[in-house]
Amino acid sequence: MSSSPRPWRRAGAALRGWRTRQWTVAGVGALATAILVGAPTNVVPNPLFGRSVPVQWWNYPALAVMAVLAGIVLSTYVRRRAAPSGPKTHGGGRLGMVGGALSFFAVGCPVCNKLVLVLLASGALSYWAPLQPLLALVSAGLLAEAALRRLSSQTACPVAASA
Numbered sequence: 489m490s491s492s493p494r495p496w497r498r499a500g501a502a503l504r505g506w507r508t509r510q511w512t513v514a515g516v517g518a519l520a521t522a523i524l525v526g527a528p529t530n531v532v533p534n535p536l537f538g539r540s541v542p543v544q545w546w547n548y549p550a551l552a553v554m555a556v557l558a559g560i561v562l563s564t565y566v567r568r569r570a571a572p573s574g575p576k577t578h579g580g581g582r583l584g585m586v587g588g589a590l591s592f593f594a595v596g597c598p599v600c601n602k603l604v605l606v607l608l609a610s611g612a613l614s615y616w617a618p619l620q621p622l623l624a625l626v627s628a629g630l631l632a633e634a635a636l637r638r639l640s641s642q643t644a645c646p647v648a649a650s651a
Contacts, residue, residue: 499639510563518559521588526551529596541617547595550624554591557631558584564638583637587630594624 506514526532530539531547561584 495636495640498641498643499636502639502642505643506563510566513566514556514559514563516559517562518555521558521562521591522551522555525554525588525591525595531595544620546621546624550621550628551591551595553628554587554594554624554631557628557635558588558591560635561631561638564635564642583630584634587627587634590623590627590630594620594627596620 523532527534528537529547530537531543531551
């Protein structure tokens with residue numbers, strides 16, 4: 489059995505060690521993600537974008553979860569002023585990017601999304617719409633894994649990692 493704490497405990501320790509700067513970036517990042525994903529998909533109502541199919545009930549909590557996770561992942565890229573020579577954060581970069589991109593397709597209108605229409609040609613509602621909740625789960629899972637990897641590596645001992 490390993491003497492090092494589990495990744496989720498290390499991630500929790502990293503979150504407890506965050507200062508105002510990291511929490512501010514996480515909050516701004518979550519808000520920006522909610523707007524950047526929610527406005528074009530019209531989950532966040534706005535006059536610039538429309539939607540042919542009504543927003544589903546699960547789009548709101550899915551967007552909220554994905555935005556919070558994206559904000560946390562973004563905040564792991566903020567360098568702490570007090571410890572510039574501390575352990576480097578590794579992993580999760582590609583997972584976060586893929587998870588963020590999937591979030592757009594997960595909550596978007598299945599017949600309004602031009603890329604989906606091109607890929608499916610017809611039947612976007614019958615083929616794509618049922619897959620969207622699964623995409624939301626995959627997106628949230630990828631973002632959560634990216635956050636876990638990046639956070640847990642913030643408190644990992646660099647000596648133990650290289651041994």
